[in-house]
Amino acid sequence: MLSWQARIMKACLRLQRLVSPPRRDLIVDRDRSDLEAMARLFRPLGKAEYQPVDAAGISAEWILPADVIAGRTVLYLHGGSFNAGSIGTHRALALRARTLIINYRLAPEHPFPAALNDATAAYEWLLGQPTPPSDLILAGDSAGGGLVLSLLIDLRDRRRPLPRMGVCLSPATDLTMSGASIRTHAASDLVLETRNMRQSVGIYLPDTDPRNPLASPMFANLHGLPPLLLQVGSDEMLLSDSTEFAARAESAGVKVTLEIWPRMQHVWHFAASFVPEGREAILHVAQFVERHFGE
Numbered sequence: 001m002l003s004w005q006a007r008i009m010k011a012c013l014r015l016q017r018l019v020s021p022p023r024r025d026l027i028v029d030r031d032r033s034d035l036e037a038m039a040r041l042f043r044p045l046g047k048a049e050y051q052p053v054d055a056a057g058i059s060a061e062w063i064l065p066a067d068v069i070a071g072r073t074v075l076y077l078h079g080g081s082f083n084a085g086s087i088g089t090h091r092a093l094a095l096r097a098r099t100l101i102i103n104y105r106l107a108p109e110h111p112f113p114a115a116l117n118d119a120t121a122a123y124e125w126l127l128g129q130p131t132p133p134s135d136l137i138l139a140g141d142s143a144g145g146g147l148v149l150s151l152l153i154d155l156r157d158r159r160r161p162l163p164r165m166g167v168c169l170s171p172a173t174d175l176t177m178s179g180a181s182i183r184t185h186a187a188s189d190l191v192l193e194t195r196n197m198r199q200s201v202g203i204y205l206p207d208t209d210p211r212n213p214l215a216s217p218m219f220a221n222l223h224g225l226p227p228l229l230l231q232v233g234s235d236e237m238l239l240s241d242s243t244e245f246a247a248r249a250e251s252a253g254v255k256v257t258l259e260i261w262p263r264m265q266h267v268w269h270f271a272a273s274f275v276p277e278g279r280e281a282i283l284h285v286a287q288f289v290e291r292h293f294g295e
Contacts, residue, residue, distance in 0.1 A: 017190060076140060230245070
């Protein structure tokens with residue numbers, strides 16, 4: 001049963017759509033400021049220290065929760081359609097482990113593969129600290145969830161040490177936008193909008209085929225990847241990005257845990273300080289991590 005808090009959140013999103021319909025044309029600066037403003041509405045779930053750091057020339061920040069569990073390090077890649085988002089917009093999604101979150105370069109100033117190159121550099125920087133790859137967790141949401149999978153594929157192809165697992169929240173895995181739910185869930189998704197999504201892909205991949213497996217992990221050979229957790233809301237346009245990717249990964253022998261959360265919106269985890277389904281989903285992430293560290 002949907003919580004009253006989740007009902008209120010959906011009502012607010014519907015009202016926002018009525019009062020301020022999606023813009024016909026993408027305005028990157030406006031989207032960046034809107035995401036920053038939205039992030040200020042929600043708070044992290046626990047106390048933490050925040051320490052700026054230079055990670056191989058990339059602006060980054062250590063998030064150190066008060067109840068941090070030793071021996072685990074998260075590299076977090078934020079969402080924002082590849083053209084928005086920052087450290088500041090995504091602190092609320094930090095897990096109960098020391099977490100490195102980075103300001104990877106954004107489109108259109110820095111199109112593909114700049115974001116992936118920055119994620120790779122930050123990962124290699126962590127290995128050089130040194131951080132054992134068996135202690136590393138890659139995590140991300142939306143565009144950042146897709147980057148997690150692209151990074152795993154790139155590391156595997158270059159025979160670099162792989163992290164222990166990957167965690168993807170509402171990941172974007174198919175930038176061709178050919179998944180069935182892009183059409184069937186356009187009305188139920190109150191966060192994403194089809195035209196703006198296509199424009200975001202256009203400025204991220206101005207000269208790259210969207211079927212490139214490092215841009216769209218859906219089209220990659222997925223063998224040899226570490227265990228993966230994918231969480232997605234049933235109301236999302238990106239639902240099929242998770243369900244189809246999970247099916248392909250399982251066929252390739254990857255251990256995949258797919259969770260479809262009834263009536264949830266895109267990256268509902270953002271509202272965990274208000275919506276109990278967000279807290280429960282983050283708890284499931286923690287349980288997934290504990291289970292695989294136990295193995």
